[in-house]
Amino acid sequence: MDKEYFLTKVLSCWSSFIRRVVFCVLRVGPIPTHIAVIMDGNRRYAKRKLLEEGAGHDAGAMALLNLIIYCYELGVKYITAYAFSIDNFRRKPSEVQKIMDLLKECMTVLAKIAKHHPIKVNFAGNLELLNAELRDEACKLMGATAEYSKFVVTICVCYCCTDDIVHSVEESCREKCYYHSYIGDSHDDDKDDDDKDDERHMINLVDIEKNMYMAVTPDPDILIRTGDKHRLSNFLQWQTCHSLLASLSTDWPEIGVWHLVKVVIDFQQNYDYFVRKRLQQL
Numbered sequence: 001m002d003k004e005y006f007l008t009k010v011l012s013c014w015s016s017f018i019r020r021v022v023f024c025v026l027r028v029g030p031i032p033t034h035i036a037v038i039m040d041g042n043r044r045y046a047k048r049k050l051l052e053e054g055a056g057h058d059a060g061a062m063a064l065l066n067l068i069i070y071c072y073e074l075g076v077k078y079i080t081a082y083a084f085s086i087d088n089f090r091r092k093p094s095e096v097q098k099i100m101d102l103l104k105e106c107m108t109v110l111a112k113i114a115k116h117h118p119i120k121v122n123f124a125g126n127l128e129l130l131n132a133e134l135r136d137e138a139c140k141l142m143g144a145t146a147e148y149s150k151f152v153v154t155i156c157v158c159y160c161c162t163d164d165i166v167h168s169v170e171e172s173c174r175e176k177c178y179y180h181s182y183i184g185d186s187h188d189d190d191k192d193d194d195d196k197d198d199e200r201h202m203i204n205l206v207d208i209e210k211n212m213y214m215a216v217t218p219d220p221d222i223l224i225r226t227g228d229k230h231r232l233s234n235f236l237q238w239q240t241c242h243s244l245l246a247s248l249s250t251d252w253p254e255i256g257v258w259h260l261v262k263v264v265i266d267f268q269q270n271y272d273y274f275v276r277k278r279l280q281q282l
């Protein structure tokens, strides 16, 4: 056997063994239910490594797939990734095309994984903005994995949180208008009935949250942003008001298992806060 191949195999078995041991130890404490990620720093990584720009996105896609596997092994139930914002359409056409090609490749890989593991795949965002072929692929994958619930991967494409809010308010208005025209106005003079009627026509928090693209997942416990930037970039700001923000200086393609471990330890050290906030929301 080739010596180099043998050494790589031994190292990979060893690191997978260490990872499993560390995950066992982490599982003694609370494990976050939902981790969301802003994958920043792909182009800077490519530049630093003297690679073509697209190679940074390739490495970023690989890093995402690895993180999905680590989260699955650790027992995190939901992972959500910001793959492409509506604003990203303003980037160079070649870069937009590169990310769309990677999206297609990721769909193929996730579809293969879902054949052997109960993984549900969601795409959140305005999918109307995708080309028809990608949109069909996305819908097919969502349909094929809809029954699974053990582990949920959500890829945010053509997504912006402000767009999600506007879309949800529009959807809620449509529902209420439908209700209004279907039930009809009450014509009696009873003030109590009128007040109840008004309430039924008003949009409330439950309507808005129910109609958001992200309604398929609970709010994230942790939001990780790489690339040494400390902003939300229009990603899940509605859903992250009580989330732990982990801003990492590493570029996305270099995120690894030890970053995940560190972030989860941070979550465990702040766990009382999350429990308190959750109880207040009930």
Ligand SMILES: CC(C)=CCC/C(C)=C/CC/C(C)=C/COP(=O)(O)OP(=O)(O)O
Residues within 6 Å of the ligand: 039, 040, 041, 042, 043, 044, 045, 057, 058, 060, 061, 064, 082, 083, 084, 085, 088, 099, 100, 102, 103, 104, 106, 155, 227, 252
């Ligand atoms: C599912 C899927 C398609 C994932 C793989 C591709 C991937 C990592 C997409 C992220 C795209 C993006 C616009 C990242 C922002 O960082 P940037 O690249 O603009 O980095 P910079 O801050 O260095 O410019």
